[in-house]
Amino acid sequence: MIESFQHVCITCRDMEKSIQFYEQLGLMVTTPMLELDEEGIARAFQLPKGHLKVVHLAPSEATSGMFIDLVQWIDPPSAGESYPALDHVGINRLAFRVSDIDGTVALLQEQGIAFLSEAPQSFGGIRTIVTTDPDGIFIQLLEWL
Amino acid sequence: MIESFQHVCITCRDMEKSIQFYEQLGLMVTTPMLELDEEGIARAFQLPKGHLKVVHLAPSEATSGMFIDLVQWIDPPSAGESYPALDHVGINRLAFRVSDIDGTVALLQEQGIAFLSEAPQSFGGIRTIVTTDPDGIFIQLLEWL
Numbered sequence: 001m002i003e004s005f006q007h008v009c010i011t012c013r014d015m016e017k018s019i020q021f022y023e024q025l026g027l028m029v030t031t032p033m034l035e036l037d038e039e040g041i042a043r044a045f046q047l048p049k050g051h052l053k054v055v056h057l058a059p060s061e062a063t064s065g066m067f068i069d070l071v072q073w074i075d076p077p078s079a080g081e082s083y084p085a086l087d088h089v090g091i092n093r094l095a096f097r098v099s100d101i102d103g104t105v106a107l108l109q110e111q112g113i114a115f116l117s118e119a120p121q122s123f124g125g126i127r128t129i130v131t132t133d134p135d136g137i138f139i140q141l142l143e144w145l
Numbered sequence: 146m147i148e149s150f151q152h153v154c155i156t157c158r159d160m161e162k163s164i165q166f167y168e169q170l171g172l173m174v175t176t177p178m179l180e181l182d183e184e185g186i187a188r189a190f191q192l193p194k195g196h197l198k199v200v201h202l203a204p205s206e207a208t209s210g211m212f213i214d215l216v217q218w219i220d221p222p223s224a225g226e227s228y229p230a231l232d233h234v235g236i237n238r239l240a241f242r243v244s245d246i247d248g249t250v251a252l253l254q255e256q257g258i259a260f261l262s263e264a265p266q267s268f269g270g271i272r273t274i275v276t277t278d279p280d281g282i283f284i285q286l287l288e289w290l
Contacts, residue, residue: 001244001249002243003244004207006287008238025147044262046262062150078234079230079232082235082236085191087197087218088156088225089156089158091156091238095151095152095214097149098146104147121189124181137236
């Protein structure tokens with residue numbers, strides 16, 4: 001049966017732009033970029049072809065083995081728009097723990113990263129704020145109170 | 146800056162159905178179900194209200210601290226359809242490591258769970274298969290070769 005979380009897949013339109021964004025957040029690319037063209041991928045994913053580019057990203061201090069599988073599809077190409085709102089059905093938000101949310105937000109705002117609220121919001125024992133990646137995917141930062 | 150993955154949010158239409166599915170996969174509910182109605186959630190998530198039900202789920206043997214934040218929105222209600230295909234832009238797939246993928250798939254098929262391919266597919270050093278949760282969200286199982 002299931003042993004552990006292994007990865008979460010983020011499908012992007014432009015891998016370079018997405019890597020730049022996640023590196024700004026403090027994640028690191030942990031594998032060389034691979035371009036795969038595999039019939040096994042097509043069969044497993046029920047797509048006509050299995051041609052994609054992929055890198056793995058993880059927080060530099062993380063020890064869990066969990067990573068982001070950042071994929072840009074080539075054939076078929078990455079398609080569609082990410083969920084428009086946080087009440088949308090689906091995997092609609094990925095959350096990271098930060099040690100100093102005010103300092104992190106200030107630093108990211110200086111780099112031009114925008115957030116959904118003016119400042120972190122407090123509820124349920126956390127302070128939290130949400131941003132969006134280059135494809136509009138919701139990324140949450142949170143600090144325990 | 147970012148220290149670690151904290152959670153991935155899955156927004157569902159019917160919490161009981163989703164909990165049943167993830168428990169079939171071998172995950173456990175790790176917190177009591179909470180119903181929250183918080184202005185801070187509404188502000189952080191840029192929604193008119195912040196009224197939702199939430200539980201946390203994790204593999205029973207996992208030690209990473211990572212969890213699924215399983216949310217059913219009440220006001221505004223959970224809305225829309227999950228991504229229809231695995232080349233769709235967005236967080237479109239959550240992957241779990243399993244120790245015996247053939248045995249796991251056989252057991253889940255006996256329980257009526259369907260998969261996108263007839264059998265696990267091999268590529269890039271893994272054997273993998275994809276299923277969908279009650280809202281059509283893509284869940285991947287994989288075993289290292």
